[in-house]
Amino acid sequence: MSFPVTPQSASTRRVADYVAAVAACCLAAAVAFLFQDHLDLPDIVMLFLLAVFLVATFLGRGPAVFASFLSVALFDYYFDTPHHFLFFGDAEHVLTFAIMLAVGLVTAQLVSRAAARSDEARARERETWQLYEAARDMAGAHDVTRILEAAQHYLSNWNLGGNLLDVGDDDRLADHPGGHHVLGSAESGCAEEAYRRNEFVAADPRDHAGAAIACFPLRAATQVRGVLAVTPLDDHTPLADGQYRAVDALASLAALALERLHYAENAQRAGLMVADERLRTSVLTSLSHDLRTPLTTLVGLADTLAERREALPADAAETAGIIRDQAQAMHKLLSDLLDMARLKSASAPMRREWQPFEDVVGSSLRLAENVAPDRHVLVDLAPDLPLIFFDAVLIERVLCNLLDNAFKYARPGARISLAVRQSSAHLEVAVCNDGSEFPAGRIESMFDLFVRGTNESCIPGAGLGLAICKAIVEAHGGSIEAENGAAGACVRFTLPCLTPPPVAIEDEP
Amino acid sequence: MNTQSPLALVVEDELQIRRFVCGALRDVSCRASEASSVAQGLDLAAHERPDLVVLDLGLPDRDGVDFIRELRVWSAVPVLVLSARADESDKIAALDAGADDYLTKPFGIGELRARVRAMLRRSQMHGDAGALHAFGDVEVDLVRRNVRRAGAEVHLTPLEYNLLVQLLTNPGRVLTHHVLIDKVWGPANREKDHYLRVYVGRLRQKLEADPARPRHILTETGVGYRFQLQAAGR
Numbered sequence: 001m002s003f004p005v006t007p008q009s010a011s012t013r014r015v016a017d018y019v020a021a022v023a024a025c026c027l028a029a030a031v032a033f034l035f036q037d038h039l040d041l042p043d044i045v046m047l048f049l050l051a052v053f054l055v056a057t058f059l060g061r062g063p064a065v066f067a068s069f070l071s072v073a074l075f076d077y078y079f080d081t082p083h084h085f086l087f088f089g090d091a092e093h094v095l096t097f098a099i100m101l102a103v104g105l106v107t108a109q110l111v112s113r114a115a116a117r118s119d120e121a122r123a124r125e126r127e128t129w130q131l132y133e134a135a136r137d138m139a140g141a142h143d144v145t146r147i148l149e150a151a152q153h154y155l156s157n158w159n160l161g162g163n164l165l166d167v168g169d170d171d172r173l174a175d176h177p178g179g180h181h182v183l184g185s186a187e188s189g190c191a192e193e194a195y196r197r198n199e200f201v202a203a204d205p206r207d208h209a210g211a212a213i214a215c216f217p218l219r220a221a222t223q224v225r226g227v228l229a230v231t232p233l234d235d236h237t238p239l240a241d242g243q244y245r246a247v248d249a250l251a252s253l254a255a256l257a258l259e260r261l262h263y264a265e266n267a268q269r270a271g272l273m274v275a276d277e278r279l280r281t282s283v284l285t286s287l288s289h290d291l292r293t294p295l296t297t298l299v300g301l302a303d304t305l306a307e308r309r310e311a312l313p314a315d316a317a318e319t320a321g322i323i324r325d326q327a328q329a330m331h332k333l334l335s336d337l338l339d340m341a342r343l344k345s346a347s348a349p350m351r352r353e354w355q356p357f358e359d360v361v362g363s364s365l366r367l368a369e370n371v372a373p374d375r376h377v378l379v380d381l382a383p384d385l386p387l388i389f390f391d392a393v394l395i396e397r398v399l400c401n402l403l404d405n406a407f408k409y410a411r412p413g414a415r416i417s418l419a420v421r422q423s424s425a426h427l428e429v430a431v432c433n434d435g436s437e438f439p440a441g442r443i444e445s446m447f448d449l450f451v452r453g454t455n456e457s458c459i460p461g462a463g464l465g466l467a468i469c470k471a472i473v474e475a476h477g478g479s480i481e482a483e484n485g486a487a488g489a490c491v492r493f494t495l496p497c498l499t500p501p502p503v504a505i506e507d508e509p
Numbered sequence: 510m511n512t513q514s515p516l517a518l519v520v521e522d523e524l525q526i527r528r529f530v531c532g533a534l535r536d537v538s539c540r541a542s543e544a545s546s547v548a549q550g551l552d553l554a555a556h557e558r559p560d561l562v563v564l565d566l567g568l569p570d571r572d573g574v575d576f577i578r579e580l581r582v583w584s585a586v587p588v589l590v591l592s593a594r595a596d597e598s599d600k601i602a603a604l605d606a607g608a609d610d611y612l613t614k615p616f617g618i619g620e621l622r623a624r625v626r627a628m629l630r631r632s633q634m635h636g637d638a639g640a641l642h643a644f645g646d647v648e649v650d651l652v653r654r655n656v657r658r659a660g661a662e663v664h665l666t667p668l669e670y671n672l673l674v675q676l677l678t679n680p681g682r683v684l685t686h687h688v689l690i691d692k693v694w695g696p697a698n699r700e701k702d703h704y705l706r707v708y709v710g711r712l713r714q715k716l717e718a719d720p721a722r723p724r725h726i727l728t729e730t731g732v733g734y735r736f737q738l739q740a741a742g743r
Contacts, residue, residue, distance in 0.1 A: 300529035309536065351731065356710045
């Protein structure tokens with residue numbers, strides 16, 4: 001860092017230095033003169049050497065050279081024989097002069113180097129201190145405004161103004177309010193470029209109408225968190241080398257602080273989400289319990305009436321049966337809604353285990369065919385299927401929903417099939433029936449909530465079944481699609497085949 | 510067992526549910542005694558020595574699973590659990606604690622009657638099951654360790670045979686994965702859940718007429734397996 005020095009004071013100082021050099025030499029001469037009788041010539045030379053040394057140490061190179069000349073002249077004139085005679089020709093004095101000159105020059109050189117070093121060290125210490133202050137301020141900052149203030153305070157030491165542009169959730173740079181000045185479009189462009197390219201970009205005022213500006217990307221460990229744009233306060237020159245280094249260091253600090261803020265916000269948000277999720281789960285659980293209890297009573301009592309030993313009049317028994325069936329349907333709807341809510345929540349509890357797929361096929365067929373005893377499903381299981389990692393309860397739900405749909409929509413006597421085969425990294429399951437079709441053009445929306453195949457309400461259901469299937473299959477990392485194929489209306493879904501744990505089977509006896 | 514009609518204890522806090530459950534029990538000629546809390550239920554179970562317990566898991570004073578644990582200390586009476594919770598872990602906890610079967614609410618009267626009848630029949634048969642078992646076209650001789658299907662001998666590995674024995678000797682009961690693994694592979698192998706599933710698949714291949722639609726070795730999805738002596742379904 002350089003201090004501006006006016007030319008007048010410099011020349012005044014220089015003249016004073018030379019006067020002081022003369023004074024030093026004269027003092028040496030005076031001391032030598034006073035003790036002339038007690039001193040040998042070499043002692044006197046030493047006195048002058050001391051003067052030159054001191055001049056070199058305190059006044060610099062020019063006065064030291066001057067003092068060397070003056071000392072040799074004074075020594076020659078006053079002390080050397082013949083007195084009061086200036087004579088440089090003597091070989092002895094040429095050597096004395098040369099030594100004095102050398103001592104003066106070397107000393108001055110050493111001193112000036114040491115002085116420069118100490119100046120430098122002091123400047124560094126101040127830089128470090130300022131950087132430390134900035135780091136401290138930023139570490140305590142709990143919002144972007146504080147970070148900007150700390151950056152500006154630091155930059156003012158360097159005669160710079162600063163703007164902080166941070167990145168929002170939409171990946172766009174936004175100039176944080178409170179910056180040095182409102183950025184023009186060319187300056188914003190410079191910042192944008194620094195952000196996109198993740199490197200330092202400087203805009204020269206000669207290229208555009210705005211102020212000179214230098215943009216530093218705020219590189220944090222995981223990503224670029226924003227841009228620090230600095231503008232020289234005094235003139236329009238680009239950044240000096242020292243300034244560049246200083247601002248670069250500041251940019252690292254600001255990036256760290258922004259990243260810390262980001263993670264703190266994330267942690268807080270995650271905490272809220274966990275609390276949210278917990279509330280949701282507890283509401284779902286108690287809802288599920290509180291709604292199932294009266295439904296259980298309703299189903300049980302209606303069933304008791306319908307199946308009484310002393311038979312009711314036919315119409316009353318029929319009414320009781322209808323009440324029971326409607327209560328059952330309501331329970332199915334309730335379960336679907338609760339399941340959907342559970343599956344849609346982030347922490348959907350899945351119990352995935354390694355198991356053969358055949359197991360869940362068997363239990364699904366049993367459940368589905370119990371509900372519709374007049375239907376029969378053709379099962380086509382490929383041999384040697386691998387173990388699959390899935391939640392059996394949920395996948396059973398998928399299979400039952402698909403079979404239920406096939407039973408509901410296919411005309412009586414239609415061929416309904418369930419095929420399972422492995423294709424490369426997936427298990428492919430298809431439930432088809434040749435007795436119905438999906439409405440053309442609406443196949444994609446079949447898996448949306450509350451969308452139904454036929455708009456008529458003659459077939460019971462709420463349009464939740466396929467949406468639940470989709471949610472379950474996707475939670476397993478698979479995919480599901482519907483199509484009208486050769487085999488009629490088909491729903492196919494896949495489950496990933498991961499690497500199963502080894503099963504050591506004993507040898508056959 | 511006395512000559513009186515069997516006594517069933519119903520532990521359920523909802524009055525209306527208790528009402529129709531007791532009605533269904535009377536339909537299968539059981540006498541019913543009612544309790545509305547775990548404490549009252551344990552008290553009645555100790556004094557009246559019921560032949561069957563129908564237990565709701567969500568009771569006001571304590572967890573139904575606690576009831577089963579305490580009951581099992583001194584009684585082997587069959588327990589049918591009624592669970593309003595769709596979450597399988599509650600059923601598993603109840604079955605692991607010693608319950609024999611479960612019904613998920615809401616359930617039909619017919620289903621309840623069938624379960625109760627089956628449980629009573631089993632507890633009456635208890636003790637004289639004998640060494641010879643037959644289901645479908647399969648005959649098992651536990652003394653000779655011999656398995657025949659349609660007259661021809663079927664080769665089972667020792668683990669397959671052990672698994673079959675566990676299933677055979679607990680007909681109608683829901684056996685959780687944990688229980689079966691503990692008994693066949695030993696408690697140290699609980700994380701080898703998939704072994705059980707693979708072996709059940711192999712047993713079905715060897716013993717079931719249509720392994721894709723098992724009629725005897727049934728899967729209770731997410732909970733465990735149930736061995737059905739009489740063919741289930743169609």
